[in-house]
Amino acid sequence: MSKFWSDIVHTLTPYVPGEQPKTQNLIKLNTNENPYPPSPKALAAIAEASNESLRLYPDPSSDILKQSIANYYNLDTAQVFVGNGSDEVLAHTFQALLKHDKPLLFPDISYSFYPVYCGLYGIDYKTVPLNANFEIDVADYSQPNGGIIFPNPNAPTGIGLALNNIENLLQQYPSSVVVVDEAYIDFGGESAIAFIDKYPNLLVVQTISKSRSLAGLRVGFALGHPDLIQALVRVKDSFNSYPLDKLATLGASASLNDKAYFSKTCQRVIQTRDQLTLKLKALGFEVLPSQANFIFAQHPKHQGKDLAQSLRDKQIIVRHFQAPRIENFLRITVGTDVECAQLIKALESIIA
Amino acid sequence: MSKFWSDIVHTLTPYVPGEQPKTQNLIKLNTNENPYPPSPKALAAIAEASNESLRLYPDPSSDILKQSIANYYNLDTAQVFVGNGSDEVLAHTFQALLKHDKPLLFPDISYSFYPVYCGLYGIDYKTVPLNANFEIDVADYSQPNGGIIFPNPNAPTGIGLALNNIENLLQQYPSSVVVVDEAYIDFGGESAIAFIDKYPNLLVVQTISKSRSLAGLRVGFALGHPDLIQALVRVKDSFNSYPLDKLATLGASASLNDKAYFSKTCQRVIQTRDQLTLKLKALGFEVLPSQANFIFAQHPKHQGKDLAQSLRDKQIIVRHFQAPRIENFLRITVGTDVECAQLIKALESIIA
Numbered sequence: 001m002s003k004f005w006s007d008i009v010h011t012l013t014p015y016v017p018g019e020q021p022k023t024q025n026l027i028k029l030n031t032n033e034n035p036y037p038p039s040p041k042a043l044a045a046i047a048e049a050s051n052e053s054l055r056l057y058p059d060p061s062s063d064i065l066k067q068s069i070a071n072y073y074n075l076d077t078a079q080v081f082v083g084n085g086s087d088e089v090l091a092h093t094f095q096a097l098l099k100h101d102k103p104l105l106f107p108d109i110s111y112s113f114y115p116v117y118c119g120l121y122g123i124d125y126k127t128v129p130l131n132a133n134f135e136i137d138v139a140d141y142s143q144p145n146g147g148i149i150f151p152n153p154n155a156p157t158g159i160g161l162a163l164n165n166i167e168n169l170l171q172q173y174p175s176s177v178v179v180v181d182e183a184y185i186d187f188g189g190e191s192a193i194a195f196i197d198k199y200p201n202l203l204v205v206q207t208i209s210k211s212r213s214l215a216g217l218r219v220g221f222a223l224g225h226p227d228l229i230q231a232l233v234r235v236k237d238s239f240n241s242y243p244l245d246k247l248a249t250l251g252a253s254a255s256l257n258d259k260a261y262f263s264k265t266c267q268r269v270i271q272t273r274d275q276l277t278l279k280l281k282a283l284g285f286e287v288l289p290s291q292a293n294f295i296f297a298q299h300p301k302h303q304g305k306d307l308a309q310s311l312r313d314k315q316i317i318v319r320h321f322q323a324p325r326i327e328n329f330l331r332i333t334v335g336t337d338v339e340c341a342q343l344i345k346a347l348e349s350i351i352a
Numbered sequence: 353m354s355k356f357w358s359d360i361v362h363t364l365t366p367y368v369p370g371e372q373p374k375t376q377n378l379i380k381l382n383t384n385e386n387p388y389p390p391s392p393k394a395l396a397a398i399a400e401a402s403n404e405s406l407r408l409y410p411d412p413s414s415d416i417l418k419q420s421i422a423n424y425y426n427l428d429t430a431q432v433f434v435g436n437g438s439d440e441v442l443a444h445t446f447q448a449l450l451k452h453d454k455p456l457l458f459p460d461i462s463y464s465f466y467p468v469y470c471g472l473y474g475i476d477y478k479t480v481p482l483n484a485n486f487e488i489d490v491a492d493y494s495q496p497n498g499g500i501i502f503p504n505p506n507a508p509t510g511i512g513l514a515l516n517n518i519e520n521l522l523q524q525y526p527s528s529v530v531v532v533d534e535a536y537i538d539f540g541g542e543s544a545i546a547f548i549d550k551y552p553n554l555l556v557v558q559t560i561s562k563s564r565s566l567a568g569l570r571v572g573f574a575l576g577h578p579d580l581i582q583a584l585v586r587v588k589d590s591f592n593s594y595p596l597d598k599l600a601t602l603g604a605s606a607s608l609n610d611k612a613y614f615s616k617t618c619q620r621v622i623q624t625r626d627q628l629t630l631k632l633k634a635l636g637f638e639v640l641p642s643q644a645n646f647i648f649a650q651h652p653k654h655q656g657k658d659l660a661q662s663l664r665d666k667q668i669i670v671r672h673f674q675a676p677r678i679e680n681f682l683r684i685t686v687g688t689d690v691e692c693a694q695l696i697k698a699l700e701s702i703i704a
Contacts, residue, residue: 002579004529004553006451014589017412037404046402046599052389054568057561060369084436087592099358120590177356201356209409216406216598227354237366238472240439246568247398247599
């Protein structure tokens, strides 16, 4: 608290990201990073660009990266916005497209940054409870709104939403922007990108942090009608002309261009996830059906908080949210097969 | 214009950065980049970090970089904030510290992003004219205000403000945050950092883009009392937990640690600037006294706009602002000695 702070600062409840431990030798299954390295082509592109030219400003609109994204998804570059991680893309989205007279709607159990953005930009919002199976029921969104946002698959549940449900929302609220936050879509979900040419009220947000193993670079993007993209560009150019540095732009672009590597690593994560799910169920866990690179699970006889602490004592970190309805759950990132085997071994000894 | 836009988007007048040409073979003297490469130690640090670990999120608080900055300026890390370029640091500063009931004050001729930030955050502001010599006269700031911000040296004039003037403002308005934007301070100005322990209302903003030849990395920072830094952190953590990627954090840190290289390249820029000033004056230009890595100059017999176009025709780009009081000036970045000789040669032929 300080007399120097703008009023808004006093009211903020900032987001708290998962721990990035500074010690080594931990099995890190807490922030949904990919266990496999980035594409070698991405690392080569970064190495090639790490030279004298860093004295120059980067391309303010990151055209090379936009073109790679447009090519990958068969869109026009005017339908692509890029930012410094999908968190920045989401922040601009909240400010540029989701502040209206009627409340913004999002699930009660969802990405916990959403209410933080609302606080930062003074956006009225209303949370819509997931159903008893922790699913989004689009019928529950049939109420006056100034916009709708949800992750698909949802976080931290991992549960995906079928495309016909998303299309229902797009049709039912043609004057509301519907933002589908697809941070985890590449691990088995159905992307709404197919609807972009059809619905001018759809914005899809993605990231290279998870499925492209480049959380360390900070690149996210949004796809939608050029009118929506233009709103994001106007806010971006009123905030920071050059949000993406040269290395991030070129590394991300090379990563997008390497489809073969991407497919291979995504498939490995999916296979490990499905095996891990079976093993957790064998230990008595209730596991929500995940289409993401993490698993959300609870044990009928053990508190989530206690399990997280016991795992931590064994050098394994997972994420636990002290929040209504989900306080007994653990969110476990899908690691390598070896890491998941160590997790299961540790849980066996804890539960025994 | 779109029904989907939040109200604020319709009202924005985004900042337009200087051109980043995609063609080669231009002499680029338009965006105040350093003509010398980054420290070899910075490039080595980036190369070393460009590996498998990019799959992981970076340290959200960039502690290694904060420590390098704190060491360099003999401050505590609690007095240091880092962001994705000084433009992001300034954006957070406007939102976190400069929105109050009374208007924010800044010079009429100054960094043209300031009014854009005010538009983005709904900040009431009032511009204070530079005096007839294009200098900041602190007596003109003796009026009710909710904060004061100016670059030192000022941009695009290049004129520096002596520290006793800044101290006067800090003393006269102990309840206003005074932000000194020192993007160009390392080329001969007097930094206000010396006042940080004395005045809790002082915030100094700097960048590694210019004096450390790393515009391509996007790293800026702010220095001030921990109360001010905490406001910036609260906004940052409500906007984007990880604004700095791993390569930028480590490259910037290594750059800060290489004092010898930094001093050498700054001195070379200063020497070239002083020689270029003499040569421009010999051609009949009026040259404002610069403490920055650029020169602001006008010619009594030639329009600034025409000169800029004629230089462009000769593959040399400089910056021209179509703005009151300065429309006849050119802002010329100090290049290498060879580039400046080519500029002078081109101007000789244009003016002849």
